[in-house]
Amino acid sequence: MKKRPDFLAHAVLLLGVLLFMFPIWVAFAGATQSAAAINRGAISLVPEFRKLGVFVQALSFSNANAPVWHMLLVSFFMALAIAIGKIVISALSAFAIAFFRFPLRMVAFWLIFITLMLPIVVRIVPTYAVMSDLHLIDTFPGLTLPLIASATATLLFRQIFIAVPDELVEAAKLDGAGPMRFFWDVLLPVSRANIAALFVIEFVYGWNQYLWPLLVTTKGGLNTIVIGIVQMITGDQLIPWNLVMATTILALLPPILVVLAMQRWFVAGLTEADK
Amino acid sequence: MATLELQGLAKSFGNTKVLHGLDVKLDDGEMLVIVGGSGCGKSTLLRLVAGLESPTAGRILLDGKDITHVDPSKRDVAMVFQNYALYPHMSVFENMAYGLKLKGMPKAEIAKRVEEAADTLSLSALLGRKPGQLSGGQRQRVAMGRAIVREPKLFLFDEPLSNLDAKLRVQVRADIRKLQKRLNVTSLYVTHDQVEAMTLADRLAVMEQGVAAQIATPLEVFARPADQFVAGFIGDPSMNFCKAVLCAGGHGAKLAAGPEVALPGEASWGPEGMAVMLGIRPQHVVIEPGTGPLGFAVALEEPLGSEALLHGTLPDGEAFRIRVPYPAPQATALTISLPAAHLHLFDAQTGKRLEIA
Ligand SMILES: Nc1ncnc2c1ncn2[C@@H]1O[C@H](COP(=O)(O)OP(=O)(O)O)[C@@H](O)[C@H]1O
Ligand SMILES: [Mg+2]
Numbered sequence: 106m107k108k109r110p111d112f113l114a115h116a117v118l119l120l121g122v123l124l125f126m127f128p129i130w131v132a133f134a135g136a137t138q139s140a141a142a143i144n145r146g147a148i149s150l151v152p153e154f155r156k157l158g159v160f161v162q163a164l165s166f167s168n169a170n171a172p173v174w175h176m177l178l179v180s181f182f183m184a185l186a187i188a189i190g191k192i193v194i195s196a197l198s199a200f201a202i203a204f205f206r207f208p209l210r211m212v213a214f215w216l217i218f219i220t221l222m223l224p225i226v227v228r229i230v231p232t233y234a235v236m237s238d239l240h241l242i243d244t245f246p247g248l249t250l251p252l253i254a255s256a257t258a259t260l261l262f263r264q265i266f267i268a269v270p271d272e273l274v275e276a277a278k279l280d281g282a283g284p285m286r287f288f289w290d291v292l293l294p295v296s297r298a299n300i301a302a303l304f305v306i307e308f309v310y311g312w313n314q315y316l317w318p319l320l321v322t323t324k325g326g327l328n329t330i331v332i333g334i335v336q337m338i339t340g341d342q343l344i345p346w347n348l349v350m351a352t353t354i355l356a357l358l359p360p361i362l363v364v365l366a367m368q369r370w371f372v373a374g375l376t377e378a379d380k
Numbered sequence: 381m382a383t384l385e386l387q388g389l390a391k392s393f394g395n396t397k398v399l400h401g402l403d404v405k406l407d408d409g410e411m412l413v414i415v416g417g418s419g420c421g422k423s424t425l426l427r428l429v430a431g432l433e434s435p436t437a438g439r440i441l442l443d444g445k446d447i448t449h450v451d452p453s454k455r456d457v458a459m460v461f462q463n464y465a466l467y468p469h470m471s472v473f474e475n476m477a478y479g480l481k482l483k484g485m486p487k488a489e490i491a492k493r494v495e496e497a498a499d500t501l502s503l504s505a506l507l508g509r510k511p512g513q514l515s516g517g518q519r520q521r522v523a524m525g526r527a528i529v530r531e532p533k534l535f536l537f538d539e540p541l542s543n544l545d546a547k548l549r550v551q552v553r554a555d556i557r558k559l560q561k562r563l564n565v566t567s568l569y570v571t572h573d574q575v576e577a578m579t580l581a582d583r584l585a586v587m588e589q590g591v592a593a594q595i596a597t598p599l600e601v602f603a604r605p606a607d608q609f610v611a612g613f614i615g616d617p618s619m620n621f622c623k624a625v626l627c628a629g630g631h632g633a634k635l636a637a638g639p640e641v642a643l644p645g646e647a648s649w650g651p652e653g654m655a656v657m658l659g660i661r662p663q664h665v666v667i668e669p670g671t672g673p674l675g676f677a678v679a680l681e682e683p684l685g686s687e688a689l690l691h692g693t694l695p696d697g698e699a700f701r702i703r704v705p706y707p708a709p710q711a712t713a714l715t716i717s718l719p720a721a722h723l724h725l726f727d728a729q730t731g732k733r734l735e736i737a
Contacts, residue, residue, distance in 0.1 A: 272463055272465035275452075276459075278452050279452050279458065280479035280482055282453075
C-alpha cells in the first residue's frame with residue numbers, strides 16, 4: 106500500500122530513540138571523564154576513549170558494602186531465580202487451572218487473580234514477618250521467594266494453555282501421555298515462545314527490584330547492584346561520579362543481553378509455531 | 381483382526397441427550413461410516429469409543445472384551461482427528477513415533493514401523509519436517525501415519541477429509557479406502573458428506589439427532605431408505621417428496637397436486653384415505669411432453685455438463701426437482717409422470733418407510 110517511506114513516523118520514532126538514549130549516553134560519556142570535572146558540572150558529551158578502562162576498574166569498585174562485580178552477580182542470580190521460579194510455579198498452577206476439574210477450582214483461580222490487586226508494597230510488612238519467622242532474613246531464599254509467586258504470569262499461562270486445541274490434548278491422551286508427560290512433552294514446547302517472552306519480562310522485573318532486597322538484606326554480601334548504586338550516591342564523602350556512571354552502564358548490560366538472547370528465541374518460536 | 385460391538389451406547393451432557401442408545405456390531409475388517417448433519421452426535425460417538433468421554437449408559441466391546449472403562453491409551457484404538465492434532469513442535473517422525481515411544485518400544489522397532497508407514501504414505505522424504513512446513517494433504521497423511529504405526533485393532537476417523545480441497549479429497553478418500561482394505565483394520569469413519577459415506581462404507585449408519593435412523597449397505601440405504609430423513613439425506617440431488625393419500629383400495633395414491641398415480645406391486649399399501657408421503661428421486665422422473673399427468677413449472681435450470689437439474693414446483697406449490705440429460709427441454713411448463721417402480725412410500729405421520737407385506 107505504502108510506496109514511499111513514512112517520513113513523519115520515522116522522525117517521531119527517531120526522536121523517541123534519542124530521548125531514551127540521551128541519559129544513557131550521558132552516563133557512558135561521563136564514565137570516561139574525571140570525577141572532579143563532573144562534580145564541577147562540566148560534563149562533556151564526547152567520551153574520552155582513552156579512558157574506557159574505567160569499566161573494568163568499576164567492577165572492583167567498592168564504595169558500598171561489596172564490590173560491584175559481586176553485587177552484579179547477586180542481582181543476576183536473584184533475577185534468574187525470580188524469573189525461573191515464577192515461570193515454573195505459574196506454569197504449573199495455570200496447568201492445574203486450565204486442564205483439571207477439581208473442587209474449588211474457580212475459587213483458586215479468583216484468589217490468584219485477586220492478589221494481582223495487591224502490589225508488593227502493600228503486603229510487605231506481613232511478608233517480612235513471615236520471612237523473619239522462617240529465619241530467612243539475610244538469606245538468598247528470603248531475597249527471592251516472596252517475589253516468585255506471580256498472578257500475572259499465572260493468568261498469562263492460563264490464557265496460553267486454554268488456547269491449545271482440545272484435539273491436541275486428546276491426541277496425547279490416545280498416545281498414552283499422562284498429565285505430566287503432556288505438560289512436559291507438549292504443553293511447554295508449544296508455549297516456548299511465550300515462555301521466552303515471559304522470561305525476559307520477569308528477569309528485568311527481578312533485576313530492578315529495590316524495596317524488598319533493601320528490607321530483607323542487612324549484610325553487604327547480599328546487596329544487589331540497584332541497592333549498591335543508591336548507596337554509592339548517598340554517602341557524604343566526595344562521590345566518584347565517573348565510577349558510579351560506569352557502574353550504571355554495567356548494571357544495564359545483563360538485562361540487555363537477556364533481551365537480545367531471548368529475542369532470537371521467541372521470534373523463532375513465533376514463526377514456526379502453528380496452532 | 382477385531383470386531384467392535386456397541387450395546388445401547390448413550391451419552392448425555394447434563395440434561396441434553398446427545399446419543400440415545402446405539403446398537404451396532406462391526407465385523408472384522410469392516411468399515412462402518414457414520415453419516416449425519418453437524419451436531420447430531422457423530423464426534424461424540426467416536427470419542428466414546430476412543431475413551432475420551434465416558435458413556436452415560438451402554439457398553440463397548442472390542443473383540444468381545446468390555447473396554448467401556450479402559451484407559452484410552454490401552455484400548456488399542458487409533459484416531460485420526462479432523463484438524464489432525466499433530467504436535468506442532470515435533471518432526472513428522474517424532475509425531476508418528478511419540479505414542480510408540482511412550483509405550484516403551486525399542487528404538488529400532490519404532491524406526492522400522494515409522495519408516496514402513498512413511499513409505500506406505502509417501503512421507504519418507506518429509507520425516508524431518510515440522511507440521512508447519514507441510515501442506516494440508518501431507519499433514520493429513522501424517523495423521524494417518526500416526527494411527528497406522530500403532531497397529532491398532534480399530535481405526536477411528538473424525539471427518540479426516542473436511543479440511544482438504546475438493547480434488548484432493550477425492551484422491552485421499554480412495555487412498556484411505558485402499559489402505560484400510562489392505563491393512564484390514566476394523567474402522568469407524570465419521571463424516572457429514574454423503575458422497576464420502578457412500579464410497580467408503582461397507583455399511584452406512586445414517587444418524588439423526590443421536591439416533592441411528594438406518595444401518596445398512598450404501599446401496600440398500602439408497603434403494604430402500606428406512607425413513608423420510610434418510611431418503612432426503614442420501615442421494616444428490618436429494619429425493620422429491622409429495623403429499624398424497626391412498627386411494628383405489630390402497631393400490632394408488634392421490635397427490636395433493638392433483639392426479640392419481642399407480643403404486644408398485646400387487647398388494648394394497650394400506651387403508652384408503654391414509655396420509656402418505658410419496659418420494660421419487662429427481663433422476664427417475666419422466667418427462668412426457670403433452671401427455672404426462674402431472675404439471676411442473678420450471679423456475680430454474682442448472683446445467684451440470686452432461687445433465688441438467690430443473691428446479692420448479694408442482695401445481696399445488698410443492699418444490700420439485702428433475703434431473704434430465706443435457707440439453708434440457710426449453711419450456712417453462714412441462715408435464716411429467718412418476719413411474720411406479722421408482723416410488724418410495726413413507727407414512728406421513730411417522731416418516732417411516734412403508735412396505736407391502
Ligand atoms: N463436552 C460437551 N458438553 C456439552 N455438550 C456437548 C459436548 N460435546 C458435544 N456436545 C453437544 O453434543 C452435540 C453433538 O456434538 P458432536 O458429537 O460434536 O456433533 P457432530 O460431530 O455430529 O457434529 C452438539 O449439540 C454439541 O453441542
Ligand atoms: Mg464432529
